[in-house]
Amino acid sequence: MKVLKSYGSGIKEATLQPKMIFILWLRNFIFGLALFYVFFRFLTWSIGNSVLADSLLERFDFSVFFEILVHHDEAMNLLLMVGFVLILLYFLVSVFLYGGILSILTLPPEAKEERRRLAQTFFQGAGKFFGRFFRLSIYALLLWVAFFLINLLLNPLGKLLTGNGSNEWMGFYFFWIRVAIGLFLVFLIRMILDYSRIEIVILDSQAVFLSFLKTIKLVFQQFGKTLALYYLLVLTGIIVIIVFWVANSNLPSFSSTWMTVFIPFLVAQLFIAFQGWLKIAFQSAQLVFYLSLSAI
């Protein structure tokens, strides 16, 4: 019941936060736009003058893509580098925004003034917790190291199960089992970090490492419930991805080429905005769950 209640509260709270959804969408959009700009310039320079550019309107044509890749490999490398730098910056901005999201979500109902000055409260919180959350990200490397060690340990197990690679079907299944294990671990680490951040904000704790250790303990003590809540939210995300995919595949054809480009773009941005909503739902639901545990 506690899990379902937390899930419901999280969904409700996220829906009541359109401004925060907008901030999260905007963050994502700006980074996407940066890559778009670089890539658009690159395309204009590499293929813009060619008749082959028309083929890009129809579908992704690998023969054209390979030509670009081979003949403009240095520019492509540069593009990859830009992408990498953007990912790093995005990570830092995300760490920053966490503080804002949690500051808003943890506001007591009576804090009307703070709710009225939402942007100010949001960015104050973001600034306040940035240093602590950044340290938390560094401590999280311990978990990522463990993740890679587990993966390494799976290698000999795989060899054993597949008869050193000679049992193809076992190899095939084992590959997917590894993917599932990998995803499970990634989600587990994310969940631990979510609770760590919640604990830091709720307790206004400066002892980041201690909070980190405490939440690892908490997650494993309440393993079934924390996991159930997390996977309910993951399931929500999957359902929306399917809805988006179906909607995108069934978009009507437009007579105007501009509409052919613009409408899918609009749908895509709605999807990204939903991702923002889901992020808030994750934080909110887990916050409610954390508070319900503290109440015991």
Next chain:
Amino acid sequence: MSKILLLVMVSLLTFSPSSLAGLSEPIVNYHIKAKLIPEEKSVLGEEELTWINDSNKYISELQFHLYLNAFKNSRSTFMKERGGVPRRLKSNRKNWGYIEIDKIQVKDGPDLTSTIEYIQPDDDNKDDQTVARVTLPKPVPPRGKITLHIDFYSKLSRVVFRSGYHKDFYFVAQWFPKIGVLWKGEWNCHQYHSNSEFFANFGVYRVEITVPEGFVLGATGKRIDATRNGDDTITYTHFQENVHDFAWTASPDFLEFRQEYSLENPPVNTEMILLIHPSHRNQRWRYLSSLKNAIEFYSQNYGPYPYPTITLVDPPLGGLGAGGMEYPTLFTSFAFSWMPKGVYMTEMVTIHEFGHGYWYGIVGSNEFEEAWLDEGINSYSEIKAMKKYYGEDSSMFNIHGVKISDQVFHRVRIIASSRLDPILKNSWEYYNGATYGINVYSKAAFMLLTLENYLGEDVMSDIMKTFYERWKFKHPTSQDFIALAEEVSGQDLSWFFDQFLKSPDKLDYAIGRLRSREVERPEGILEGEQGLFEETEREEAQEQDKMYRNEVVVVRKGELIFPQDILVTFEGGEEIREQWDGKERWKRFVYLKPYRLRSAQVDPDNKVLLDDNFLNNSRVLKPKKIPLLKCALDLMFKFQAFLAFVSF
């Protein structure tokens, strides 16, 4: 026993040697008795070889390939050229392979064993033992023949390159002492190189193979006998004329599927034999359907498949080193049990390796010296066959709308290559394995596709059919192919082959400049002026008489020359096609038109497949932004979705 005898009798009755009889003079005649010794991973053999001296010289020495010695140690030329020994060989002393001649003697004559001497005709590597010569007590005269009796022992290596074993799977190829080719009066008997394949005389093979009962055996040629020996072994006898090699495989795990294949036009009757590893049973349909496609394609495009059998071997996962290799009437492909339907790798390899039955097996070019003649012609055939059966743009990959063709796969290899070698070169003299592969497979295939587009499909089809018909069961050279192409097409093609076969240089034509300018009315003091217009009249006249000077400059950026078509389109919808011999470094085309130029394309029909860069083949005056916008927005969304997923 009675069942086996019945099978043999039926086989003999249905075996029709008439389609092959007399197609070539059997220079060699091998009768081999071989016994597989599983516990030693070896083969004990006796070989009776009759060889005819078809030169006009007296021959006082014979040269033999001892290919398995490439796997004897790290000092063989093969291993040195590879740049190291694979771990699978190094890990255990038992994993190495070699061949020993225990005894060689003239039948009913002197013992020549003491005259055996390893030679290295291609390099100075004294450690290489892949070629040996024996000295004869008296020379073989022109058109004379000699029969030798050879006892040999072949220790198989773990299968890493083409032949060897993996657990109970044996792939036995290049396994017996094989005489070199006396060609143009000289021995053509090259060492086993990392890049090169093989060359041998056509002949008759009768091979008796003894394996433990329970092993399923596949081999070159038709099975004509099977006898249980009473000691838990069984001896299978295979016979085949007009082949230049003999390979076999055995495993207790093989599942055997036999299916008759018939074609009316041209008439083909053969038996397809599939030996498949149990874990790949679900891929059986894939193998058989692609093999049927291959037989149909090659029979209809080159000539009817002439042999009574074709055996397709599917190696197990640990034996993939044997996969994707051709031998007369037997070849290996590969598959994975989980391979999705839209990935046509198995189909491509099956068609390619079957095709070698024609380009190598029947038209027996020298793979050591002119590998393009089999690999290039066969890759050309493979691309065409894959297009026919699996789609123009999806012949390699077709899943959820993502399509990649076999042709694109080959093209990427070519345009990404470093152009260090030409197509025609001794196989072992290439810069490395990659440049060998790119040149003799992909670039040679594209050379032929370009030639086809230049001459027309019908002419090219005649060339290929005539080449096959004239050179089947013989040994053509590049020059023979060129001469035949010129004869059939009625054109001098030396300019084509001199460039594309013998030069590593680049072919690249591009639209260098595109310009459209309004022609200004003449000003100043001009002869013949009739006086001044009224201002309003002049404006109207200007609007009506507006002319544009449209200029297209086509440039040759590469060293190689090829005649080019150029398509120029105008805003009014008019199209003009130009032709240029492509010899100069650039060529300007100017058009005075009442409308502007829209675009220009060099090679608009995409005929010159060897052109290095398709991106610069065309140019538009006003670039369209929408396609670029769509593509960039697609990437933007994918990046956004990725960021959204990884950020929290």
